[in-house]
Every structure is written in structure tokens, then in C-alpha cells.
Amino acid sequence: MSILKRIIIINLFFFSSALSDPVEKKSFDNYQHGIAMHGDLKYPKNFKKFEYANENAFKGGKINRFSIGTFDNLNPYILKGVPAYQAAYLFETLMKSSFDEPFSQYGLLAEGVKVPPDRSWVAFKIRKEARFSDGTKVTPMDVKFSFETIMSKGHPTYKTYWGQVDKVDVISKNEVKFFFKGDPNPELPLIIGYQLPIFSKNDWEGKDFSKTTLTPPLGSGPYLISEVKAGRSLTLTKNNNYWGKDLNVNIGRYNFETIHYDYYRDETVALEAFKSGAYDFKQENSSKNWATAYKFPAVKEGKVKVEEIKYYRPSGMQGFAYNTRKTIFKNRNVRKALTYAFDFEWSNRNLFYNAYTRTKSFFDNSELSSQSLPSDDELKILEKYRGKIPDEVFTSVYTPPNTAEENGLRKNLRIARRLLKQEGWIIKDDVLTNEKTGEIFEFEILLRSPLFERIVLPMKRNLKKLGINVSIRTVQDDSQYIRRLEDFDYDMIVINYGSIISPGNEQKSYWGSATADQKASPNYMGVKNPVIDEIVDKLVSAKSRKELVTYTKVLDRILLFNYYLIPQFHIGHYRVAYWNKISRPNISPKYDLGFDFWWFDPDKARNIGKVSPTNIEKKKDNSPYYLLLFFLLFILWRMRKKTS
DSSP, X not given: OOOOOOOOOOOHHHHHHHHHOHHHHHTTTTOBSEEESXXXXXXXXXXXXXXXXXXXXXXXXXXXXXXXXXXXXXXXXXSSSOBOGGGGGGOOOSEEEOSSSSSEEEESSEEEEXXXXXXXXXXXXXXXXXXXXXXXXXXXXXHHHHHHHHHHHSOTXXXXXXXXXXXXXXXXXXEEEEEEOSSOOTTHHHHHHHHOOOOOTTTTXXXXXXXXXXXXXXXXXSEEEEEEETTTEEEEEEOTTOTTTTSTTTTTOOOOSEEEEEEESOHHHHHHHHHTTSSSEEEOOOHHHHHHTSOSHHHHTTSEEEEEEEOOSOOOEEEEEEOTTSGGGSOHHHHHHHHTTOOHHHHHHHTSTTOOEEOOSTTXXXXXXXXXXXXHHHHHHHHTTBTTBOTHHHHOOOOOOOOOSTTXXXXXXXXXXXXXXHTTEEEETTEEEETTTOOBOEEEEEESOGGGHHHHHHHHHHHXXXXXXXXXXXXXXXXXXXXXXXXXXXXXXXXXXXOOSSOOTHHHHHHOGGGTTSTTOSOTTOOOOHHHHHHHHHHHTOSSHHHHHHHHHHHHHHHHHTTOEEEOEEOSEEEEEEETTEEOOSSOOTTSOOGGGOEEOHHHHHHTTOOOTTSSOOOXXXXXXXHHHHHHHHHHHHHHHHHO
């Protein structure tokens, strides 16, 4: 689980007024080097580097990576086409997040940030040295242009995400100010800071931002796109003139000289390619592969490293997601009934090598999870909505059905039948049928990868025992799959909602009524619930960490007991495999894998025979020094011979 256009001539009167306004002249006084969502920043002004960064990391080398699917567009900020998300390396934001704080940012394109106590606006002071890759300056006008272009021509999700921005003003030659409207939203200054990509206004002049392109757009980032093979591969090369290489937020970062991505249509083929050394790094999502596929000779010989790296962020929610826009899934009890058909214990034992934990919260593995009875603070909030939310919210902790006891699945299916019967669904000719309408209960599960079929098939068999006909449709064509998701053209999908330690505006996109019918929104389940809308608004405007945690737990309870999806499973660590020619810092960041801080290691590469002229930066050519030394030795020899 994030581009812009039009504004050409600066109004000279406005500009000169901004410069001469004594209030605006004073505006530089209170700029800070960073901003935190709640509490204090970890890193002081003029800090040298992030704690987890290795300032001595080797600079150079090539890393080969992979991606599944295809692409036909290098602008990842629009709706059209299938984007190459790696193109985001071209662009920078005003601020940069640290990976060892819940939600804090430090200056990148902006050297300073300023907000009032109520966070009703945010101002950024742009660095004078900030440059696009063509050498032109990054200006406040570029920032204003970027925001307005994304809002008018970018992906529709941005309209919801940044909908509270009232206007953007250039207030001096290196200051830009965002004004907000509506209820207080303390997160919005941070969202603008780290999620708004900054484009060159001049570069987009005369171009249509809304159209797909395979011409690399101009950015200010550390890499340039050096080669594009549409749908097949993408190569990024370090920008040797990158303006920000010495910034504290970039020390130890962006170490590879070249990053090459090959695209694969199939996960199985991609895995075999990794084993053969076609690419260097893989984050494994399949428990079966993790348990069985990483025992090939290169692993045993130490040429490939296999590691589990613990993380401390919420694990998120993966599950069978209902499209509640479909008539058969509008009823809460029906959705609840189907949860009893998923036998996690059997799947974990027989398919996952007991690698997973059953997910019980949208914010599992964190203090945000509602896996305890409601606190007094939560009950005060919930009481307002009594009669509008499920009664279980007040008295119970959400627990997914399990089959741990004897005949557990059979008992669960009996409960499911009772729930379905209460809602008018009866067995007729071995098929679940609506008693009033005669409608047959059948639906399709849409999948992106055939690897997931083994997980869905047992679920299909269990649903069959309830008289429900389920078909499975696997769409491996990326364009077609994305199009069906954007159009909400599915009955049920397997979805993974990533989560962060400091939830905020993204929750409006996930569950907000305003996004339920918005094409291409991440509200995949079609949630339209006024109570959830209110809770999310309160969560977004929380004034303290404690208040944020409380409202997040309330939201979690209401989502869970409305049974919008069937929770699946999670792990509390990253599973990574990589050819032993790359290294990572000794300190791992708490809330991210931090791959941008890894580096190519020439010594390791030589040891495993993985060195080539293309994957080691050119060493300093010492041949002139050797020639000079030889010449001096020759002179000394001649002089000695002459004197003798």
C-alpha cells in the first residue's frame, strides 16, 4: 500500500507582496527540522544519520531484483495503465520518515517544517540546494503544481486522501504553505510531507499528465531510469549528480549503483529464476516455499542466505473479503455464517507447516489490537452507538471460529447452517436456496495467483457442505485483474490490508462511505457505515497517542464484529532469501525492512563467484601511480649505476 500539472506564470504582484510582507519575513523563525505525529522526535537538529544506517556501506555494485506481472506506464500516480512502481525512485518528497519511530519525519526537499498548535496548516521551507536531475532548482511552485496536478488528474484515491487540503500558496521564493479545512486532522501535515511526490512544473509543460508514458519523467531522486523494456524489465542507475547524497536522512542509503528489475508472470517461475541466480533478493510470502524450497545447493554452500527478520509493526489483515455491494453478502449474519467454513487449524497443519498465527485483529501484533475486553474509555465511545453496532462489541472479544476440539469443523458448519436458516437460506435439492426468492447461493472467488488455489480449495469444499456453490477464477493477467478490482467486479477476493503503527487518513480510504463507490478505491469490501465514518474521523483527529490507540481499538472491534471479511493468518517477521553478495546494517529498523540501507559487498561477491564488471563500481585506477613509481625506481637505478 502513493502526480501533478498546470500552473505556469508567477503573479509578480503576489510574489513581491509575499516577499515584502513583514509577517512572512518572520515566518522563517520557527521552522523545525522534523515533525512527529505524537510526542517528541527521536533525532535532534543536525543529527548525523539514522541509527540503523551504516555510513561506511559500500557504494556501487549492481543488484538484480524481480517483480510479478507486467507494466506499461512509468507514471505510478494515475489511474490508467499498469504502473512500474519502481519509477517512484525518481521522485522525492518534502520530508522523509524514520523507520524506528511510530510516525516521525525529517527534512528532505524541505529543510524545515512549521505547524501551528492546532495543525490547521503546514508550511515547508524548500532547500536552496534541492535540484531535479536536469540541474534545475526545486521551487515552491513545483510543490504547488505537484499537489494541484495530482488532485485534478491523478489517481482518484488522492481526492479522498487529501480532500481536507483547502488551498496551497507560495508565500516566498522558498516557502510553500498548505491550508486545511474541516475538522482537525493532526496527521495531514505529515501526509503532505512524506507522500506528496514533487514533479518539475517545467518538465510537464505541454504534456498530458493523465496519459500513460514510457518516457521517464523528471524527478529529483537518487536514481534515473536508464533502460526500459515495456512489460519485461526496468533498469535504474544512480544519479551521479544527485543533490541530496550527503543529507543526514540519506547517509548509508541508496548504496547500489544499478538496480535491475525483471518481470515474471508466474511465482513458480520466479522462484526457480532466483535459485539459478537470475536475481539476488526475494522476500518469501509462501510458507510452503519457505519450508521446502530453500534447501537447494547454493543455500547449503552459503552462497544464498536465508533469514527471518523480526518486525514490530502491526501485521495487518489478510482475509477472504466480501464484496458487500453484492446482494448475497449484504446480510451480517450470512457473512458471519461463512466464517465457520474456514478451517485454519487444518490449513496451518497441512498446508503451512504450522508457520502461521490466526489473525484476530486488523492491527494484530501491536498495542492497537482489540484483543481484550473494552476499556472504560472505549465503552464511553461505544455507548453512543448502542443499537447501531453489534451487541457483541460491548461484551466480547472477537475470536475467529476454530476446529481445535474434536469434530470441530462439523460443529462449526452446524452453527453456520443455523445462522443461514435464520436469514431465510434453506437446503433445497442439496443446494442452499433463498426460501422467499428462490435465489441459489453461489459466488466466485477471484484470485491473482494460482499459488493461492491450494488455500481456497479446502474452503470451497467446506462451503459445498453448506450447499453453497463456489467457483474459483484465477486471473494472472495483471491488467485484467487490476481492472476488475478497480471496477469492483468480483464477489470475493483475498486481500491484504497493510497496517502501520500510527493509522490515520488511509483508514478513510479503506472503510469510508465516500470511497465505497469510488472507482479504484481501496474500500474493496464496499463498507458504508455511518458509525465507522464517525470513528475514523475521531481517529484521524486524535490529539494524543492514547486517544489514537483508543479510537483504533474501537474501530477494530466494529469492523471485526460486522464480519466484512474472514480473517486468515500472519507471521511476525520478514522471510528473506538473498545471494550472499549483499549486506545489511547490524541494526534493523523496528518498523520496516529498510532495504534501501542494504549494500553490495565486493568481498562476499568474490567469495561466491558472483562478480562481474557490471556489478562492481569502477575502482580508482591506480595505474598512473604504478607507472610513476616504476619511473622513479628506474631513475634511481640509473643514478646508482652511474655513480658506481
